[in-house]
Amino acid sequence: MRLSSSTLLHALGLAAVVAFSLFPFYWMVAASFKTQADILASPPVWLFTPTLDNYRAVFSDSKVFGAVGNSLLIASATTVLAVLLGAPAAFALARYDFRGKSDLWFWFISNRMMSPIVLALPVYILALQTGLLDTHLVLILVYLTFNLPIVVWICTDQFKSIPPDLEQAARLDGADQFTIFRKIYLPLGAPGIAVSAIFSFIFSWNELLYALVLTRRNVQTAPVVATSFMSGYELPWGKIMATGTVIVLPVTIFALIVSRHMVRGLTMGATK
Numbered sequence: 514m515r516l517s518s519s520t521l522l523h524a525l526g527l528a529a530v531v532a533f534s535l536f537p538f539y540w541m542v543a544a545s546f547k548t549q550a551d552i553l554a555s556p557p558v559w560l561f562t563p564t565l566d567n568y569r570a571v572f573s574d575s576k577v578f579g580a581v582g583n584s585l586l587i588a589s590a591t592t593v594l595a596v597l598l599g600a601p602a603a604f605a606l607a608r609y610d611f612r613g614k615s616d617l618w619f620w621f622i623s624n625r626m627m628s629p630i631v632l633a634l635p636v637y638i639l640a641l642q643t644g645l646l647d648t649h650l651v652l653i654l655v656y657l658t659f660n661l662p663i664v665v666w667i668c669t670d671q672f673k674s675i676p677p678d679l680e681q682a683a684r685l686d687g688a689d690q691f692t693i694f695r696k697i698y699l700p701l702g703a704p705g706i707a708v709s710a711i712f713s714f715i716f717s718w719n720e721l722l723y724a725l726v727l728t729r730r731n732v733q734t735a736p737v738v739a740t741s742f743m744s745g746y747e748l749p750w751g752k753i754m755a756t757g758t759v760i761v762l763p764v765t766i767f768a769l770i771v772s773r774h775m776v777r778g779l780t781m782g783a784t785k
Contacts, residue, residue: 538761545755552750567755577756580738584760587649587734588717591656595713598657599664600706604694606665607672608680618669621662629659633726640727647729655723660713667712671705672698711768718764735760 544552546563571577605611606618636655637646645651675698683693699706721736728737739756742749 538765541754541757541761544750545758547751549749549751552754567751568759570752571755571759576733577735577738577759580733580735581760583649583732584718584735587652587656587732588714590649590653591660591717592710592713594653594657595660595664596706596710599661599709600668600699600702601694602661603665603668604672604698606669608677621665624659624662629722633722636723637726646727647731649732651727652724652732652734655727656717656720660716663712663716664706664709667705667709668702671702675701715764715768718760 545567546565547558547561548564548566551558551561602621606614640646640651645654679697679701680693683697688696719736720734721740724734724737725740728734733741735756739753739760742753742756
């Protein structure tokens, strides 16, 4: 079957976008198997003898595993809280009309418009004054503030796509509001809830600014540990890239596994 010129151009454009998007990931993984000399070589070395020295150095460092554990705990707790608080809020925004609804909706969305660097200093002062500095709780609360709008945004669209007739039929059968939410909206809105949970986890896992400002030694996260290898006199790029690969790989595998559910959840509600 012959391809038309427009189809061929579309395929080439798509391939270029994919290559452009994946090249930084390829470069990070490839650099994690290079020596320092190969990484800094100019022109770049494309064919090289792989080495595992960088990974040996990373896995022998206990603080890397502790940081990964901290990231897992903080990201998981933030995701659970965001879903528990965001899903009921999304249900109310999707199904009820009340005074100030549009203002509340804009407030949720506007939380994602503000640059994190603007709030870094005020949040640091609050954490210092309340004794929460360098604790898991301060990062969970901060991450919750910018992950909750994501959950509300996605879940509201999902709940709006559910036919109101189902709710009316349940009311005729004597179901109360909590039962309707639990037995109708949660199961039918599960794809959207799953997508919002995935995004919440990934954003919390990868966040660096607040983790760098609000932690010291007790609660360092994985991205912070990756940057701690940098010093004023040496940049061990191989070790940094190996740590970055260890951090990114679990999230990448998880995203690939649930990609089908992500597409389904993002497209539900797009058509009525």
